[in-house]
Amino acid sequence: MNKTLKTAIAFVLIGLTSAWYGFMVASYVGLYEAPQYNMDGYLWFGYEQLTKPSTYIFLVALITLAVFSGLAYRMTDVLVSKKTPGASPVFRFASVSVIVSLASLVFFALSAFFASFNNFSGSRSGIADQLTGVYIPIILAAVVAVFLILSATVYRKSAAIVGKASPEQKRAKREAALAFVYPIVGTTLALLIGLTVYQSSRQNPQVWVWVLILAIVGGSVALGSIYAARTKAHAVLQAKPKKVAGTAALSLNFVLVIVFVVSVTLMSFGFGFSAISELSQWRENGNYIMDITPGWFFKSMLPAMLTLALVDVTAYVAVRIRSIVSSS
Numbered sequence: 001m002n003k004t005l006k007t008a009i010a011f012v013l014i015g016l017t018s019a020w021y022g023f024m025v026a027s028y029v030g031l032y033e034a035p036q037y038n039m040d041g042y043l044w045f046g047y048e049q050l051t052k053p054s055t056y057i058f059l060v061a062l063i064t065l066a067v068f069s070g071l072a073y074r075m076t077d078v079l080v081s082k083k084t085p086g087a088s089p090v091f092r093f094a095s096v097s098v099i100v101s102l103a104s105l106v107f108f109a110l111s112a113f114f115a116s117f118n119n120f121s122g123s124r125s126g127i128a129d130q131l132t133g134v135y136i137p138i139i140l141a142a143v144v145a146v147f148l149i150l151s152a153t154v155y156r157k158s159a160a161i162v163g164k165a166s167p168e169q170k171r172a173k174r175e176a177a178l179a180f181v182y183p184i185v186g187t188t189l190a191l192l193i194g195l196t197v198y199q200s201s202r203q204n205p206q207v208w209v210w211v212l213i214l215a216i217v218g219g220s221v222a223l224g225s226i227y228a229a230r231t232k233a234h235a236v237l238q239a240k241p242k243k244v245a246g247t248a249a250l251s252l253n254f255v256l257v258i259v260f261v262v263s264v265t266l267m268s269f270g271f272g273f274s275a276i277s278e279l280s281q282w283r284e285n286g287n288y289i290m291d292i293t294p295g296w297f298f299k300s301m302l303p304a305m306l307t308l309a310l311v312d313v314t315a316y317v318a319v320r321i322r323s324i325v326s327s328s
Contacts, residue, residue: 066145275296
């Protein structure tokens with residue numbers, strides 16, 4: 001099996017594993033962020049401001065997943081274009097990872113957007129706190145999403161294999177980039193407008209504000225569709241992945257592998273979050289964060305870690321075997 005293909009599989013799994021541990025750290029840090037007050041109404045521990053460390057830990061975890069997924073995609077994209085034996089299954093695996101990364105970044109941005117509404121601490125926060133707590137995380141997530149989607153579509157490394165592009169093809173490539181960028185930028189702008197209205201009036205956006213927000217989103221999607229149509233009209237010549245012929249059993253197996261990886265990964269996240277939440281105990285004077293003990297680790301956290309390890313081993317073996325079979 002090609003060494004680069006092994007590295008690409010490892011990159012996807014490294015990104016997934018790093019994101020998992022990052023989420024667990026962020027969840028644990030989040031236990032200390034919820035504001036707790038004593039009987040006299042004074043802040044006991046936690047944060048009253050919008051800016052929280054866990055927000056950026058979550059974001060770094062997602063960026064790590066996006067970076068490793070994007071690297072794996074670009075590595076395998078070139079090999080597929082060169083018709084390297086066994087590259088197609090790894091390319092598909094990396095493609096799924098890129099899609100998951102993009103979906104996670106979008107979910108993060110939307111979560112940050114809706115979490116800022118009706119936030120009690122937000123009524124006392126200043127402009128700097130609002131920027132670092134809500135606006136900047138959303139903008140960073142959007143920037144990473146734009147970079148990832150462009151690197152995996154318009155600016156693929158395999159495009160260089162086709163040869164020097166004509167002026168018409170270069171123009172079509174720019175239009176293809178705009179087809180992807182406009183919807184993401186428009187949606188991000190709409191979210192920021194909604195946040196600005198809410199932060200200025202401390203009221204949820206009224207119906208006409210929502211009309212404006214949806215109009216911006218709809219307009220950006222429409223512009224993206226226009227440029228996408230122009231791109232198709234110009235018929236850009238791009239290297240396309242080699243479609244490896246395979247049996248129905250192998251195709252079904254790949255679907256089952258993806259379903260297994262996604263399902264068990266979600267279970268590992270659920271087990272991990274549940275284990276972290278066990279450390280938060282309610283007593284008559286308020287919420288207490290329990291110490292991490294060997295008993296808690298072996299009873300609650302270790303099963304979650306082993307579940308994630310099962311995902312890594314199963315995915316690596318399954319994708320590598322498919323790569324070996326398709327190259328023969």
